[in-house]
Amino acid sequence: MKCFLVCPSTVQHQRRNLDFMTNHSSSTRTHEPIHPLDEIAFATEIGRALRAQISHPALVRQLFPRFIALLGLDAAGLVTQQKGRWHVGAWADSSGDTSNRPVPADLPIDLISDAIDHGGGRTDGRWWAVPCQIDVNDGGAIVSSPMVGCLVFESENESIDPDRVDRLSQLLVTAITQTELDARHRHRIAQLTSVLEAAAQWQQTQLQESSDENTLLRQIADTATDLIGCERASIFLWDKRRKKLIGRPALGIDDRPLIVPDNAGIVGEVLATKEPQIWNASSDDEARVNRDIDRSLEFRTRSLVAVPLSGPRGETIGVFEAINHLENHFDNSDVLLLSDLATHAAVAIQAQRAQKSLTESRDRLVRDAARSTPLVGAHPAVVAVRESGTKVAKTDLTVMILGSNGTGKEVVARHIHYESDRKNGPFIAVNCAALVESLLESELFGHERGSFTDANATRVGKFELASGGTLFLDEVGDMSPGGQAKLLRVLEQREVVRVGGSVPIPVDVRVIAATNQPLDQLIAEKRFREDLFFRLNVVSLTLPDLANRGRDVLLLADHFLNHFCYQIGRKVPSLSDSAQTALLSHHWPGNVRELRNTIERVCYLSTGDMIHAPDLELRQPPMSTSKVHDRNQPTYRIDLPTSLAESTRLFQIDHIRQAIDRCGGNMTEAASKLDLHRSNLYRKMKQLGMRTGEEDGEAVAE
Ligand SMILES: Nc1ncnc2c1ncn2[C@@H]1O[C@H](COP(=O)(O)OP(=O)(O)OP(=O)(O)O)[C@@H](O)[C@H]1O
Secondary structure (H helix, E strand, O other): OOOOOOOHHHHHHHHHHOOOEEOOOOOOOOOOOOOHHHHHHHHHHHHHHHHOOOOHHHHHHHHHHHHHHHHOOOEEEEEEEEOOEEEEEEEEEOOOOOOOOOOOOOOOHHHHHHHHHHOOOEEOOOEEEEEOOEOHHHHHHHOOOOEEEEEEEEOOOOOOOHHHHHHHHHHHHHHHHHHHHHHHHHHHHHHHHHHHHHHHHHHHHHHOOOOOHHHHHHHHHHHHHHHHOEEEEEEEEEEOOOOEEEEEOEOOEOOOOEEEEOOOHHHHHHHHHOOOEEEEOOOOOHHHOOHHHHHHHOOOOOEEEEEEEEOOOOOEEEEEEEEEEOOOOOOHHHHHHHHHHHHHHHHHHHHHHHHHHHHHHHHHHHHHHHHHOOOOOOOHHHHHHHHHHHHHHOOOOOEEEEOOOOOOHHHHHHHHHHHOOOOOOOEEEEEHHHOOHHHHHHHHHEEOOOOOOOOOOOEEOHHHHOOOOEEEEEOHHHOOHHHHHHHHHHHHHOEEOOEOOOOOEEOOOEEEEEEOOOHHHHHHOOOOOHHHHHHHOOEEEEOOOHHHOOOHHHHHHHHHHHHHHHHHOOOOOEEOHHHHHHHHHOOOOOHHHHHHHHHHHHHHHOOOOEEOHHHHOOOOOOOOOOOEOOOOOOOEOOOOOOOHHHHHHHHHHHHHHHHHHHOOOOHHHHHHHOOOOHHHHHHHHHHOOOOOOOOOOOOOOO
16 A cells, blocks of 8 residues: 545545445335444544554454444455556454455456446445545645545345445545555655655765765665665666767666667657656557667566656756566556655766866866976975975974075975875965064954954954965064964964954864074074974975075076966077076075076067077176075175175175085085185185085085
């Protein structure tokens, strides 16, 4: 028995029609009286049974014997028509026995059909038939197949009173239809619960990045097979362009899909009409089914139901098919269930496709972003930074990157980010030097609306924005003391509180800091918190100045040449020997950034296949404006008037720097050019306050 909902009109409909038509006269009979209280007791019993949501068999067991006894019948039962066949349920007699009593062989089928066709009770004197039906309209959207049947009873009692039969059978028919509707209701709720549970599982599968479409389709088909109770189920996705339907899972073939023309068989019919189709071999046209599929799968289709799979805008994306009902034929209730599953399946399939395409775009973007900022360099110090960066990327350790302006600290930070598991998350860079203390807190931690005069809207801070990714704090040495204290708190607690807010927000961020400042000196001068330094400096990477990277200048120049020529679509010119020498001997106070700008300018302004030294326009800035720049050293300027001793010192620094530059960082060669012994050159450099590279063993190449 299937679904339900009592519709009052059903009861009234039956009530109106229960005026018995007889083909023999009962007016001459004498009726045995039933005490009215017995009828009331019967009605009360029915009411109690319905309230208790009695099952159908229990109803037959409990109420039929009472009905039989009240009317003095021999036996009674319920006869229903299912899929074109008569089906006799339990047959009860007055003893209450519903199991052993055999169904009479001579059931009055004509009388039953007559009662059903005319919607009213019928009797031939011995048999009585009272229609007991549920129309699909009775249950609204949830009754998928009607119930067609009759309450049938037998009585040799001549004195039976038709009015009493009418009254009591009305009561019993109401009880039967109500019980049937209740049962169908419960069954439908169970079905919908299962469909929702299945949809939730498909959603989980579809959200897993690792799961592919096949896994999802197999899961959907398995659910349909279980819930409908059939041998197989398959989802045919429509390849509109190729006019094909691609069935997966392929009804028993595991590895390859089943491809059929999109106009063949019943799936083709569903695609064309957008209407569900049922096909049962015993009653339907054999020509409708595509037996080619059966032959290729060595399978025999006995019955099938297929419904369209529709996308969000109502467009058909395929067909969902269930094959070979395990118990009997498919009917409308299977269409209803398969359609429910198809609705959720289409959503899951489309969502997984959208997710896949988003994941692919994201991966492409991440790959492009990672490629767009390669850490170019073959100098041992750069190689060491790259290797350490790759290693440390696999951890969540905080990293401090040291180096002069323009040496590539942000490039290293990006390298670490794109080498880490956080690469699909955001990379957010904040220049701490650019933020005054009052703005820094709101920039990093966000603020709530109205928390200060200009806070017109809630703002999410950089820490929150970087959640799941990396936060790069550039120029951290320039951060105000107040900012340092707040930063330390966030690093320790791993949660932020927005300005003007009170709720701590957990943040999952990897912090990379960078500075061109001598932090040890700042700590000594109490301008940088030592505790913050230890928090940030878990791993420290130092980038040498470009002037100390020897032939890396040429590698980088080549890299930028390719980059900019590709951008403007010009053939990549070569660097002449003179250009190479000029690049190697320039001292690059602006480091890689300066080189990049130089090459960019050349790419736009020069013509021809060869770049010569004059094209580079590399002039050492005049002493009055030049930076005699050393990593982690203060910047010196000659601000006239200045003492002769200081001018001499700065001149010597610049002179030595140029000599080292010209020799590509080779100290022995530079010393010889300066007519000094190598150890004297080191001593002189120390005297002048220059870094020699011996301090950290890497900055100055031999
Ligand atoms: N090793 C490198 N390979 C490729 N490009 C680099 C490299 N180092 C630096 N660059 C480029 O040089 C420019 C400056 O680099 P970056 O901004 O990383 O330097 P920085 O040390 O962070 O500078 P600042 O201290 O001024 O913030 C950028 O355009 C960057 O792409």
